[in-house]
Amino acid sequence: MKSLGINWFIEGSIDFEHKKYILLDYLQEINRHFDRSKLYPNLTDLIFHYNNLLDFKYNKTTLQQSFPQRMTKADIEAIKLTYQKIIQDDSSMEEIESIISYALHKMNPAIQTGKEIYDFVESHLNIDPVGLVPLMPYSGYFSLRNGKEHTNWVYEYNITIFENKDDKFRGININFIDTYEQSITNTPEAIKLDLIRKHKHLPNPAVYYVASDINFPLEQTLLPVAKRSLVKYISSAA
Structure with missing residues (x-):
């Protein structure tokens, strides 16, 4: 640009x-x-x-x-x-x-x-926890689905808290993990179990399923909005 x-x-x-x-x-x-x-x-x-x-x-x-x-x-x-x-x-x-x-x-x-x-x-994003959410949900995974696409883009996230003299702010760091093709058997729950099996450093992670009902540009729009929406969702629920 x-x-x-x-x-x-x-x-x-x-x-x-x-x-x-x-x-x-x-x-x-x-x-x-x-x-x-x-x-x-x-x-x-x-x-x-x-x-x-x-x-x-x-x-x-x-x-x-x-x-x-x-x-x-x-x-x-x-x-x-x-x-x-x-x-x-x-x-x-x-x-x-x-x-x-x-x-x-x-x-x-x-x-x-x-x-x-x-x-x-x-407004076209929906966020759902997958299974039980741990007491400290500030680290975990989220699976992102873009409209009608079957691909789930899975990211590990870590929410950080920083503050100045007047207020606290929350930020989020993410790391791309893998893609999963959603199917009758490869559900968000099955994806969560596979993540736990493959990545031992988070034995009891918070996992969220984030889906849009319309297709948007992934890197330039959907992912950045999904990150900020997830921070708001977790902050309001915690």
């Missing part, structure tokens, strides 16, 4: 028409993916840039590091130097503010489209 640099709106020539062309080219690519129901990494990238623009708009003297995983130390130092030069130039700042206002206005509908697709995919 086409991508924007972290500081696309202040790098190089600060010219509204030029930046407008760069932005619209990027959004055209994003919307092309959304038209095919391909959400990731497009939605994550779009939200990152939207928040980055808001950070600059409301705090022009320092960089709020909302997404430190996207920035190296060199990135941050370069941004600080650029900020210092721009703040001293009223005409450049006025042009940048016009670029930011235009970009936020154009990005917002695309973000809403992405969120609507996400909600639609999530």
Whole structure:
């Protein structure tokens, strides 16, 4: 996918028409993916840039590091130097503010489209525990079925909890294990027994069967939404 640099709106020539062309080219690519129901990494990238623009708009003297995983130390130092030069130039700042206002206005509908697709995919997902769920269900397996396909994509998962001064957050790490072709005999229960037999490090795992009733792009849409939905399901049930 086409991508924007972290500081696309202040790098190089600060010219509204030029930046407008760069932005619209990027959004055209994003919307092309959304038209095919391909959400990731497009939605994550779009939200990152939207928040980055808001950070600059409301705090022009320092960089709020909302997404430190996207920035190296060199990135941050370069941004600080650029900020210092721009703040001293009223005409450049006025042009940048016009670029930011235009970009936020154009990005917002695309973000809403992405969120609507996400909600639609999530509404067509069903999550069921397979057998008894252990008291600590934060590690285990989930089997993912895409619409009418017979293939079950099986992943091992581990839910992690991290927190800042205000709140706790849950993340999920996954590892692809195998595929199983579902049949009358190869049921989710049979798949669970086979996983326990083959993988001794989880003798009593939590196992979930996650299925969509519509086909979606697996890697770009179904799997990312399924991961987040599983975290919500387990968190609410635990």
